[in-house]
Amino acid sequence: MNRMLRELGLTAMIAAVVIVPMFGLHLDSENGFLEISTNWFQALTFLAAALALRATVLLSHKFPRPKIKHQAFRVFVDNPEWSVWAGRVMIVIAIALPFLPFVDRRLLDVATLILTYVAMGWGLSIMVGMVGLLDLGYAAFYAIGAYAFSLLAVDYGWSFWAALPVVIAVCCLGALIVGGPILRLRGDYFAIVTLGFAEIVRLTLINWQSLTHGPDGVTGIPRPSVFGMATFNMGEEGLPQFSDWLGIGHDPMQRLIFMYLLLLGFALLVMLLIGWLRRSTFGLAFEAIREDEIAAQAMGINRPVMKLFAYVMAAIIAGIAGAFFAARQGFVSPESFNPMESFIILSIVVLGGMGSRLGVVIAAMVLIGLPELFREFAQYRMLAFGLALVLIMIWRPQGLLAHRRPTQTLTVDKD
Amino acid sequence: MALLNVENLSMVFGGLVAVDGVSFRAEEGKITSVIGPNGAGKTTLFNCITGFYRPTSGKIICRTHGRDFDLTGMAGHHIVRQAGIARTFQNIRLFPAMTVYENMLVAEHGRISALATLNPKRYAHEVAKSRALARSWLERMDLFPYANSRADALPYGIQRRVEIARALCTSPTLLCLDEPAAGLNHTESEGLAKLLLRITKEFNVSILLIEHDMQVVMNISDHIVVLDYGRRIAEGTASEVSMNPDVIKAYLGEDAHAA
Helix, strand or coil: CHHHHHHHHHHHHHHHHHHHHHHHEEEEEECCEEEEEECHHHHHHHHHHHHHHHHHHHHHCCCCCCHHHHHHHHHHHHCHHHHHHHHHHHHHHHHHHHHCCCCCHHHHHHHHHHHHHHHHHHHHHHHHHHHCCCCCCCHHHHHHHHHHHHHHHHHHCCCHHHHHHHHHHHHHHHHHHHHHHHCCCCHHHHHHHHHHHHHHHHHHHHHCHHHHCHHHCEECCCCCCCCCCCECCCCCCCCCEHHHHHCCCCCHHHHHHHHHHHHHHHHHHHHHHHHHHHHCHHHHHHHHHHHCHHHHHHCCCCHHHHHHHHHHHHHHHHHHHHHHHHHHHCEECHHHHCHHHHHHHHHHHHHHCCCCHHHHHHHHHHHHHHHHHCHHHHHHHHHHHHHHHHHHHHHCCCCCCCCCCCCCCCCHHHC | CCCEEEEEEEEEECCEEEEEEEEEEECCCCEEEEECCCCCCHHHHHHHHCCCCCCCEEEEEEEECCEEEEHHHCCHHHHHHCCCEEECCCCCCCCCCCEHHHHHHHHHHHHCCHHHHHCHHHHHHHHHHHHHHHHHHHHHCCCHHHCCCEHHHCCHHHHHHHHHHHHHCCCCCEEEEECCCCCCCHHHHHHHHHHHHHHHHCCCCEEEEECCCHHHHHHHCCEEEEEECCEEEEEECHHHHHHCHHHHHHHHCCCCCCC
16 A cells, blocks of 8 residues: 555656646737746646556556456467458558548548558668668658659759659669668667768758758649649649549549559559568568678678668658658648657557558558547647557557568478 | 688787687588687687688688688678688577578578579579578478477577578588587587588588587597687697697696696
C-alpha cells in the first residue's frame, strides 16, 4: 500500500508538470494584449484521469494477466499466411477505393498522403530493416526530390514526366556524394550524421534564396499531365483538358483520383521492388550485413558498395515520393521537411515491424491517416501520436508485424 | 610455390608488435596449424591473411588456380572471391536471424556478379548452381535436417559446423579456421577432427588451423607453426614440435624442463 501511494504521488507530480501548462493555463489575446487565464477545473479533471489510469495499471499487476487471448492474437498476427492474404485484400481495396460511393475529396486526399508515406516507409525499410542502418534523415531526399521537381517545373517550365528522370538522377547523385563517406560510420555515428545531413538540406533550402525561393517556398507547381496526353492545369497550352479529352463532364474529383492512382502505381512498384530485393542475392547480402558485418565481409560481400547501393535506392524512392508530394500539394516550403518528417517515416518503419511490408501499411494508416482524419482535435494530435507509440512499444516492442519469414527455404522432397 | 606463402609478416598496433616477422607456408592438400599461448598473435595473423587488417610490413602471396595473388593490398571481399580464402571466427559469427540454408546462400552473392543480375537467364542459372552447392554442403556436413531452422536456435556444436559449411559454400581453396574446437566437448572435438580430415582429403580444401585443443592439433596436422609473442619459435611436424625445447618453454614456463 505504501509503495502504491509513493507511485501515485510520483505520477501526480509528473502529470502535473505536463497537464498544468497544457490544460490549466490558457493564453488569451484581448484588445491586443496577451493574458494568461487559468482553468483549474480542466487541469484537475485530467490530473484525476491520469491518476486513475495509473492506479488501474498498478492494481492490474496484482492479478494474473489473461494470457490466453493475447497468445491467440499473437499466433494470428505472426501467421505468414494471414499477412499474405491481408496484403492481397488491401491491394484490391486500394485499387477500388477512388470509385467507392462514400469516398469524398478529403478521404481520397488523406489516402493519397498515406500512400506517399507507405512508399517512403518501404524505401526506408531497405536501409533500416534490411541493411540495419538507422537513417534519421530520410526526409532529406524527400525534400531534394520535391524541390528538384518544383524548381524545374516553376522556374524552367519542365513537365512532371520530363523532370522525373532528373529528380531520380539528382537523388542518386546526392546519395552517392553523401553516402560515400558516411556509410563507413557504424551504428549511432551513422544515425547522427544522417540527422545532420537532413538539417543541412533544410537550412540550405531556407537560405539559398536565389535558387530555392527561400523560406517562402515554391508556389504554383503544375499538376502532372496524364502521361503527356491530357492535362488538369487550366490554361496550359498544347494539351487538351482531361475532361474534354475523354469527352466527360468536368469534375475536380478526376484530378484527385488521377493523383491517387499515380501514387498507388508508384507504391505498388516500390512494393514489387522490395519483394524482389528481399528474395534476390542483394537481399541476402543486405541481411547478412545487418546480422554481422564482419562475417558478411568474410563471405565475400563488398560492404561499402552494397551499403551505398541500398542508400541510393532508398534515396531514389524518397525523391520520387517528394516529387509526387510537390505535385499533389502544388506548393512546397522548407518547413514541409523538418526533422519531424524523418522521425514519422522512421516510426512507420519501426512500428510496422522491420522488413514487414504489410506492417508498414498499417503503421502508415495509423500514424498518418488518424491524425489527418481527426484534424478537429488538432491540439491533441501529438498527444495521441505519443500515446500510440508508447502503447505499441509496450505491447509489441518488435513492431506490429515483425515476424521474419525466411526468404529461401530448402524443400526436402526435391530429390 | 606453396598455396599460401607468408613472408616476414609484421603487424604493429601503436607500440605493440602483435606479429613480428613471421614466415611460413601452407601446402596444398594439407592441414597446417598455428599454435601458441594466448596473445601470441595467432588471430592477428589470421586477420592479416583474410584482409581484415593491412599488415605493417611483409608479404602474403597466395597461389590459387595457377595465379598468384598478393593478399596484403587486396580488399577483404576479393580475398574470398578471387584468392579463394574463406575463414571462420573464434566466437561463432553466424547470421543469427537467418536460417541455416540462408546462411549458406549468402555465398551466392559473392559468386554472382552484379552484371549477371541484369541477365535473367544467366541469373537463374547461377542461382540454381549456388543453391545446389549450398544443398550439397549441407548434406556433406550432416546439416540437412537443420536447413530451415534459425541459426541462433541451434546447439553450439552444430553452429560451429554451420559456420564451417558456410565458409565452404564460397568454394575456397584454403579454409582458415580460428579455434573451431573451442567450447566443444571431447566427443564433439573428435568428430571435428575427423571432419577436418575429410575436408582436406575428400573435398580437396586445404586448411589453416588455429587451435588450442592439442589432441586435435597433434592428431591431424601435417605441419605446425608455433608462435610466441608474435614470433615464430618453431615449425615442423607434430612430433618435431612437441619435442622442441622452446615450445615446451613457451607453454609450460622456464623451469618446466628441469622439473
